[in-house]
Amino acid sequence: MPKEAQTAQRRRQLIEATIAVIAKQGLTGLRIADVAAVAGVSYGVVNFYFKSKDQLLADTLEHLAADYEEAAAEALAAAGPSAVDQLHAVIALDFSDRIAGRRQIAAWTAFWSESRANPAFRRRCVAVQDRFLAMCRRLMREALVETGRREDLDLLAAALNNLVTGLWVELQLRGATREARLEARRVCVAYLRALFPQAAPGDVEADEETAA
Amino acid sequence: MPKEAQTAQRRRQLIEATIAVIAKQGLTGLRIADVAAVAGVSYGVVNFYFKSKDQLLADTLEHLAADYEEAAAEALAAAGPSAVDQLHAVIALDFSDRIAGRRQIAAWTAFWSESRANPAFRRRCVAVQDRFLAMCRRLMREALVETGRREDLDLLAAALNNLVTGLWVELQLRGATREARLEARRVCVAYLRALFPQAAPGDVEADEETAA
Amino acid sequence: MPKEAQTAQRRRQLIEATIAVIAKQGLTGLRIADVAAVAGVSYGVVNFYFKSKDQLLADTLEHLAADYEEAAAEALAAAGPSAVDQLHAVIALDFSDRIAGRRQIAAWTAFWSESRANPAFRRRCVAVQDRFLAMCRRLMREALVETGRREDLDLLAAALNNLVTGLWVELQLRGATREARLEARRVCVAYLRALFPQAAPGDVEADEETAA
Amino acid sequence: MPKEAQTAQRRRQLIEATIAVIAKQGLTGLRIADVAAVAGVSYGVVNFYFKSKDQLLADTLEHLAADYEEAAAEALAAAGPSAVDQLHAVIALDFSDRIAGRRQIAAWTAFWSESRANPAFRRRCVAVQDRFLAMCRRLMREALVETGRREDLDLLAAALNNLVTGLWVELQLRGATREARLEARRVCVAYLRALFPQAAPGDVEADEETAA
DNA sequence: AATGAATGAGAATTCATTCAT
DNA sequence: AATGAATGAATTCTCATTCAT
Numbered sequence A, B, C, D: 001m002p003k004e005a006q007t008a009q010r011r012r013q014l015i016e017a018t019i020a021v022i023a024k025q026g027l028t029g030l031r032i033a034d035v036a037a038v039a040g041v042s043y044g045v046v047n048f049y050f051k052s053k054d055q056l057l058a059d060t061l062e063h064l065a066a067d068y069e070e071a072a073a074e075a076l077a078a079a080g081p082s083a084v085d086q087l088h089a090v091i092a093l094d095f096s097d098r099i100a101g102r103r104q105i106a107a108w109t110a111f112w113s114e115s116r117a118n119p120a121f122r123r124r125c126v127a128v129q130d131r132f133l134a135m136c137r138r139l140m141r142e143a144l145v146e147t148g149r150r151e152d153l154d155l156l157a158a159a160l161n162n163l164v165t166g167l168w169v170e171l172q173l174r175g176a177t178r179e180a181r182l183e184a185r186r187v188c189v190a191y192l193r194a195l196f197p198q199a200a201p202g203d204v205e206a207d208e209e210t211a212a
Numbered sequence E: 001a002a003t004g005a006a007t008g009a010g011a012a013t014t015c016a017t018t019c020a021t
Numbered sequence F: 001a002a003t004g005a006a007t008g009a010a011t012t013c014t015c016a017t018t019c020a021t
Helices: A003-025 A032-039 A043-049 A053-078 A083-094 A102-114 A119-147 A153-174 A178-195 A204-211 B003-025 B032-039 B043-049 B053-078 B083-094 B102-114 B119-147 B153-174 B178-195 B204-211 C003-025 C032-039 C043-049 C053-078 C083-094 C102-114 C119-147 C153-174 C178-195 C204-211 D003-025 D032-039 D043-049 D053-078 D083-094 D102-114 D119-147 D153-174 D178-195 D204-211
Strands: none
Touching: A003 A032, A003 A043, A003 A053, A003 A102, A032 A043, A032 A053, A053 A083, A053 A102, A053 A119, A083 A119, A083 A153, A083 A178, A102 A119, A102 A153, A102 B102, A102 B153, A119 A153, A119 B153, A153 A178, A153 B102, A153 B119, A153 B153, A153 B178, A178 B153, A178 B178, B003 B032, B003 B043, B003 B053, B003 B102, B032 B043, B032 B053, B053 B083, B053 B102, B053 B119, B083 B119, B083 B153, B083 B178, B102 B119, B102 B153, B119 B153, B153 B178, C003 C032, C003 C043, C003 C053, C003 C102, C032 C043, C032 C053, C053 C083, C053 C102, C053 C119, C083 C119, C083 C153, C083 C178, C102 C119, C102 C153, C102 D102, C102 D153, C119 C153, C119 D153, C153 C178, C153 D102, C153 D119, C153 D153, C153 D178, C178 D153, C178 D178, D003 D032, D003 D043, D003 D053, D003 D102, D032 D043, D032 D053, D053 D083, D053 D102, D053 D119, D083 D119, D083 D153, D083 D178, D102 D119, D102 D153, D119 D153, D153 D178
16 A cells, blocks of 8 residues: 555544544543554554644544535435435435444534634534535525425525534434434424425435435 | 522532533533632632532533523413414523523533433433423424324424524534524524414514513 | 742742752753652642743743852852952852752753753843853952953953853862862962962862851 | 765764754754754664664764864864964864854753763763863973963863863853854963963964864 | 654643642 | 642653564
8 A cells, every 4th residue: 555545544544533432432531542542553653643632633523524525515416406306315415324423423513512612623613514504505495496485595494404413413412323313314304395395205214225 | 698598509600600611611621720710719619519520510411401491491481372482482592692692502512412421411411302302292283283284293393303403503603692593593483484384473583682 | 837938938949859850860851750759749749830841940040040149149248348359259159069069050051051942041041141241340350450450351251250160060070079169169269360469369278168 | 885984974974963953952852853854864764873862872972072082183283382382272173163063062061961960971071071181281281381380280271171161151052153152262362361471372363264 | 774654651741639727 | 618739640742762664
């Protein structure tokens, strides 16, 4: 393996260990030594690849955010052309195993909670939300052209965005099992159905395998 | 002042200082010494009134939760008899200064994020959510009797619940200013309007003073 | 004891322990834990009274420098009115037990050696040297008025200053025993005698008890 | 280049880098990695050519000392036959660019300061001083035969020795610029003139180029 | 020979907790 | 009750040294 790839691989491994430790012990219980232990390396390695614990956390958030944004782009590209279908594709992604695994959700909620104290966290979290909200607005605008306009469209787009966020907190509180994620997705779908009664959404259960 | 009341007062003062410090420094940045400094007492006092830092945090969450539950009961009692009005009253409370102040929101998100690692936190947070969800279900069931049934009522009630949660995270990320809270409330109201188009809600602006 | 005095006392105790450890282990071998052990306290105490190791060192240098300047002022005040007598008094001080003890000399040479890398050290060391040089110049100017002018007076004053410095390094290398300090003083006196042959200096041996 | 010569060359390169790093960061700030970086090699190389950091430092001191002793022998050989001339030649060397460069002076003062804690350092530093002192004694004895005896000759020879040492500390504190070295040399020359008024020394400025 | 990733001992620092005053 | 000095466990970070490539 070329050296750069190996470095990237090691960093990724440590970041994933970090997310796992946050999920298990919370951000307040995160110890460099535990990260190293989970990654199966000596703890010196962590400070070798990340200048400091702060840097490790910043890079962890960046990894999480970039992964989400990438997955969202892919999901949109893979979905059908209808705006409603695209909304459903995004919702499926948001509660998929890849994106909304127990560990990722724990990490996201940790970063959200620290974001008032850490400007770098805040900026990155807000950037993700901004993009997600813009996407929701665009898709809902298109969907409502198809199904009939509403004057409070931006508020309803924000509601979708924040509904997803709130469901993630719920998953954090109750455990992001496969069943819980499916139920969360059903809540979102119910919301979309309430808004777009005419557009028949795909069956939640049926989609799951594809999304996971 | 009788001794017990004075003790309760001191504890409350320290708990509020704890919430303020969490808001400023995050849970990872919370130091007993800072709590004491904010409360204007020496740090020995904190260990005098709370067995340990863990206990201080548990009591802080309890304070937060009890305060919310009490305020919700009051808000329901003060609202009109219509289910839709009661829903609006709860929403108004959820984004009021008393309940959704910058500091409280920061504390709530912190407790949520640590709840997987701390069973005591988890239990208390889930209890609050359970009650809120039950209330939403009951009120929406009643509201839908008034306005027409839906089969996915429980999902829509969960959506309301989680929408509020998500909006709190949004407030945490973007700052819980008065204007931001008002906007969050508008999002909730838009959701309710989408569900109950017939029921004309009160004006958001007009309510604010009452709720605050 | 009033609280402030106790704090000052503790700080002094730790600074003296620091000097002792530098003398024994060198600056590179200085460990906070050793300082605490020598002072007979737990190592937390060191960070309690000094924000950091750097601060401890800066305060140690300040202590050393202030002590020297104070002792020099006292020595001058106590000496006779003749400039030559004052020069001899300063020399006696410079090799006295109080000022040129084994430990102090080790500390001074350590600070000198680090002064290029540490601007704060450099400033303080230079300030001491500046004052000492100014004093030498003034006294030698007066002494030479008494005994006959020389055009290279400033150079000869600098020589006295640097001779003392060099003798301190010599004491560091060979051990600042009482006898070694006495010998160092004899070297200085020989220099002064070479410059001021007419002015009969006091006997080195006889002075020692007074100076120590 | 034969293998052994290449090895010697590499070692010299690393030793010079060590001296440069001591000058920049002090002995407490010396890191193997910095030495390697200054030498332009990877840090593994340092441990390849020197068993340990301690060994690197010991070899650095040895290099410094041997270089000085060699240069002194050359300077004496190159000087005229008169003892006073030889003294002046040694003084010129002591403040020459080759011997008293900013970096060397920083290294010497570092080794002096650590010499109480490190017997190997102490022995080597003392050996240099012993030889220098013996040379001063011999030359001054001869010079005084030429110009008239003094009973305190050994003390005056020690004074010369320590004056040079002290001036090096001064250069360490104030910066060993060309001008500062020239001034230091003037101080020594003034001292020699005070001792040997009859022996007209060469002009300090004129000598400089030869010495450097 | 050279490189630099990996290791882990060692040191500084932080900070909750204790307890004498 | 309140204070804050003292303690020392726990943690981060540094960096010399090892060693596989």
